[in-house]
Amino acid sequence: MYSCADLKKGLKLMIDGEPHYIVAFDFTKPGKGQALYKCKLRNMITGSLFDRTYRSGESFEPAALEDRDMQYLYQDESGYVFMDNKNYEQVTLDEKTLGDEKYFLRDNMDVKILLFNGRGIGITLPNFVNLRVTEADPWVKGDTAAGNNKPVTTESGYTLAVPPFVEAGDLIQIDTRTGDYVTRVKE
Template structure:
């Protein structure tokens, strides 16, 4: 069991029978009376955000979540398909559940799937992924006023800003946490 003093950003709690994560946290000690813990919580299943205020002395149940090593297989009409590496069971995640993480998935990529019971509710990608640029405007000499960056689209459909020397067909490394260009990758 967690107490109010354990509350912090990123802590996962079980509230009303569903897992929630603390997105924002604020501690207030009024002049008199009990301390207040103001939290912005996100439902990990529906994605809904809401605010709650707790008083000191309240307790919380930790959410029983499990991370499983899985491999991304493919995408079809029902969603994205992942396979458990131990027992070869397949798990489906919808595009709504994945959010922008869908742009960083490559066939046969190893990922960690966050499970609540037998239900997949989230994904943890590797920090960096290598993707090939499929569309990029050519660099024009004298185009330095715009900070030397230009938009480029990679093979998964994701669009990001890259340096002017990156051309179509170039393999680049992208930080999956921020979605930003990191470096060119030698082949």
């Protein structure tokens, strides 16, 4: 069990039978009375965001979550299919659950799937992924009105800003945590 003293940003706990994590946290101690712990919580299943205030002395149940190493297999009409590397059990995540992380999935990529009661509710990708650029506008010398970057589209359909020397067909490295360009990869 967690107490109010354990509350911090990123902590995962059970509220009303569903897993939540703390997005923002603030501690206040008024002149009189008990300390207040103001939390902004996000439901890990529905994604809803809400505020809740707790008083010192309250306790919380840790979220019953499981992280499993899995491998991305393929996408079909039901969603994105992952396979457990140990027992070959398959888990399907829908597009809403993945969000923009779907753009960084590559066939046979090893990822961590966050499970709640056997149901996939989240994914942790490797920090960097290499994707091929499929569309890139030519850079015109002297074209500085838009800054030093130009937009490109990768093989997965993800669009991002890159330096002007990146062209269609180049392999680039992308930081999956931010979605930003890191470097051009030599083949």
